[in-house]
Structures are given as C-alpha cells and as structure tokens.
Amino acid sequence: MKLIELTPLDLSIAALLVLALAALSWRLRLGVERRLLVAATRSVLQLMLIGLVLKTLFAQRDPLLIGALALVMLAIAGYEVMARQEHRFTGAWGLGIGTLSMGISAFSITLLALQLVIRVDPWYTPQYLIPLLGMMLGNTMNGMAISLDNLTQNAWQRRGEIEARLMLGQSWQQAIGDLRRRALRAGLIPIINAMAAAGVVSLPGMMTGQILAGSPPLEAAKYQIMILLLIAAGTGFGAIVAVSLGAARLFDERQRLRLDRLR
C-alpha cells in the first residue's frame, strides 16, 4: 500500500472548517473565536516545526547526539513528574525520584523493545528510538506522577496515623505499607483502563495513524498491542521504583516520619 500524501489544499479544507466554526462562534457571541484561531495556528506551526526537526534528526546517524537527545527527553519527563506534585520532595530528590524511576523502567524497556522485539539495527535508529521513547515516557510519566502524588499527599494527610503506628512499635515499612499499596493502585488504574478499553471503546491514536498511513490493520494492531503492553510494564515497574524510593525517603535512619523533606 502507498502513503497518500496530503497537499496544502487538503489541509486547507480542514482549516476552512475551523474558520467556519470561528465565524459561527462570532455570530453566536460565544467569545471563543479568538482563542480558537490562535490555538489552531499554534498547533499548525508547532507540528510543522517538529516535523522539520524530526526530518533533520532522522538523517542523523551519530549515536552520541541521539543519546543526548534521549537523555534530554528523560530529564524533561522527570521534571514533569516533579511539577505535578503538590508536596514534592526537597532538594535533588524532587527531580531525582521521577527521573531515576523512569530511567530504570521506561528507558530500559524501550531499549529492550528495540533490541529484542523490533530488532532495529542499529538500535539507536532515530525513526524508531525517538517516537517509541517519547510514547513510553509520555505515558509512564502519568502513572508515576499519580503514584508519587498519591503517596506524598496521603503521607501528609495521614501523618497522625503513620506516627501512631510508629509509636506502637511498628517498623516504617509497616507504618507506610497501606499507603504504598494505595499509591501503586492509583498509578496503575489509568493504564489498566486503557488496556481494557483499547479497540472496543477507543481506537488508540498510534494505530489510527498507522492505518491512515497505509499499514494493514492487523499490522497496526500488533504494533499497538506491543506499545500498550510495554507502557503497562513500564508504568508498573516505574511506579514501584518511584513509590519505594519515595516511601523510604519519608523516613530517616531512626525510622522517624520526616515530612520536612516535603514542601
């Protein structure tokens, strides 16, 4: 099958629809026409720009450069995990916990998939590495941010219960055990729901894209299955690492609850 290329004319048909919507918004005095047009223009510019960037990047064969880009993506994802915390850890731990756990899970699972599953040669071929890593980071990031946020918020709100358990002679692992399990569950539920609904309620974006680009639907489905399973594994392992690091950091060497390590 051949990829049907979109011409500027094709895109302008879609753009005309948005313009019509803006006109209607103006006529009905909804007041969103300005924001609608600005957002539409932004998305056109941003996507064209990233298309150009990727075009240059895919021409690259330098593993160092591609590796550096992958690390930058990892750091940005780690920052995003931190930024979504209401009570984040102070100091280097704030950025470190998210980045480290995603490095352990999303990063290594992507490399594993490239080496063993898709068998790309060389493994750093940017056409595969960059989109796959982006998808893994973007999706596992959510689960990890939810898990960590759940853990730290609950520790903050239930400090009295945690300390009551410590006072009665429980170890820190016992005292935080319930909250750890709760945090992990919270982080895993979105990906479990996504897997359960895949193909029945929603056709995932990647699969849709591949089908439109001319792939046979069954091939697209297989890629989508792989991605979903990898994301589930990455989210789960990453959340376990993040919650374990976070829970341990909430206590000091004398097993005292140290909420002063959050802010």
Add this chain to the structure above:
Amino acid sequence: MEQLRLHDFQSRNLQPVDLTLQAGECVTLGGPSGCGKSLLLRAIADLDPHLGEARCGSHLQSQTPPPQWRRMVALLPAESHWWAETVGEHMPDVEPELLTALGFKADPLDWQVTRLSSGERQRLSLARLLSNRPRVLLLDEPTANLDQQSGAQVEALVGRYLEEHAAAALWVSHDAQQRARIGARGFLIADGLLRTEA
C-alpha cells in the same frame, strides 16, 4: 532500679535536660502551652531528631532499633489516631482485664473506630499502648478529654500498671491538682528550662 535516664538530652525549644525516672515512679510535667512538653516526649520516643542520649534499663536509645525502643518507651499522644476499621485490629495482644479496668463492660474490640466517643478513644488508646507492656510511659495529657469518672479510672490504672510492672511514667498535665495527686516529683518548663515544681 532506674527505668529511664536522659543525659544532655535536648529537644526543640528546650535547654539540655538531665532526668532519671525510677521504677514505679510517676513524674509530672507542667508548663504553658507551646513550651515544649510534647516535643520533649516525642524526642524521648525518638519521633523527632534531637541531641543527647537516653537510656532505658541497659538499652541506649541510639543503639536500639527504633521499633523496639518505642515499645519500651511508649508515647501516648494527646490526640489518638486509628488506621483500621475496628478497635481490635489495633491491639492484637490486649488482655480483657485491661479493658475491664478502663471501664469497658462489653467487649469493645469489634467496635467501629468511627463510632467511638472521644473519651472511649482516649481510654482505648491507653489500652492499645499498655498491651505492648512498655517499661516507660510518656503520657501527654491522657485525661484531658475525659469526664471525672473516666479520668479517675485512667489514673488508677496507670498507677497499678507502674506498680505491677515496675514501670515509670512521665505525665504531662495542665491541672496542678492532678499533678499533686499522681506524682511524687514534678517539673515545670519555663523559658526553655526544666525546674522542679515546688
């Protein structure tokens, strides 16, 4: 025999403290709100960072695993917290006589924690603490929420526990009459210093 010895022990808001509690002894602690009484008790239970050393019998605080230390040197905070649904889940080893002595006629172990009155909560949290058989009790206003009768029950029970187990207690109370009643020795905290109460 001494049960608790504090040496150069410094918690937040307080000057270093030297204090010894003998077996069977109940020592009271008074002073205005916010003077550092509760913080001193928390530090002795090793729940807050502090300076100096504490010793319980032959166990040095810094050398004892924290869970073991907190079972020996048990803190009853002013407000009790409960993490499970029923009372019994919080105290698997409690003896029925302990509950009877605190005035519970029916067995409270199946009760829902959310349905306890504040007085019941307070007395049950003392039962929960004593079921660990601590050697030192750090009591932070244990009768503040109780009516006179329950308060008297708690005083009597703690007194009997100290006697039977040769334990020691450090009892924080705002009530000067109560302090005179329960403690042979007492201290007041003022300006960050521990002074003998006349």
